[in-house]
């Protein structure tokens with residue numbers, strides 16, 4: 158793989174051993190559509206290791222044995238690529254980038270992201286906004302990146318908005334990040350400008366510790382995407398931008414409660430389709446409604462019924478992505494037996510007692526927050542959420558077994 162950067166445009170050329178089909182770090186198969194993308198509002202003179210990591214978030218799935226950058230990287234960065242992916246990276250010759258003192262939030266506007274922002278009320282935001290690609294048709298026109306960007310501006314936080322078409326480098330399964338970390342490409346390139354030493358993501362306990370997202374249902378202490386000692390954690394750290402998960406120890410019930418109870422509540426938006434508000438009928442709206450109704454202890458409020466195609470998934474037996482939250486919702490929502498989740502109930506014996514661990518914070522998640530920002534998260538979680546008991550910790554660590 159050979160990569161070049163010019164005025165925010167990344168162009169990459171595959172070597173003979175590279176392939177246009179690959180797998181993201183979570184094992185999910187992805188297919189390449191095109192070999193260039195642009196990120197706006199980024200400087201030309203960022204540290205070369207920042208350019209390298211930003212490029213790697215886009216080209217990692219296609220790269221097999223080596224990567225040649227257009228500017229020399231540090232030996233530390235090359236080592237992180239070698240140790241993590243078995244890839245030879247060069248040329249080597251730059252001094253490493255020292256970590257800055259600022260923590261920024263990679264801000265999407267969803268409940269998890271807002272909750273991360275609530276933990277650090279002074280942290281600036283970097284918002285990734287999808288832009289059209291000049292050569293790849295947009296087959297997902299209902300995605301309202303303009304609405305999400307407007308809500309991000311309305312938060313009043315210091316905001317860096319970066320626009321990019323990098324999601325269109327992916328042909329399949331659909332426009333999206335080649336690696337989850339590609340959402341950070343613009344933040345990485347702005348790291349010198351913002352003095353960043355850390356970048357906070359809204360990944361919660363399901364994504365970090367319970368095998369959530371594209372994994373299913375197992376305890377993942379060595380999560381390759383988000384553990385500090387994982388391949389991505391070490392790569393970001395080598396470029397002086399530590400991955401920070403402020404809400405990595407709490408469930409989506411807690412992030413929902415924190416987000417909707419915060420001063421940013423009016424700007425929370427997890428739906429990518431609605432304009433005046435969430436659409437209420439997409440898969441994400443349904444899943445988040447399950448959580449919100451449980452948190453608010455009220456009946457489910459959805460126009461979807463059991464004969465809707467969207468309900469089909471819930472007629473199949475588990476495991477489901479985000480299964481811990483499905484159990485949490487089923488155990489708490491009054492009248493759930495009269496909703497489209499009715500048939501789902503027979504697969505679980507979830508009770509409030511058996512799911513109460515999802516109301517507390519898993520302490521090892523706080524321990525892995527880098528020192529400059531750890532105390533703030535510990536005091537916040539202790540005061541606002543409460544730490545898990547030994548028994549609850551055991552629930553996390555035996556999840557899926």
Ligand SMILES: [Zn+2]
Pocket residue numbers: 428429430431435436437438439440441442
């Ligand atoms: Zn929706």
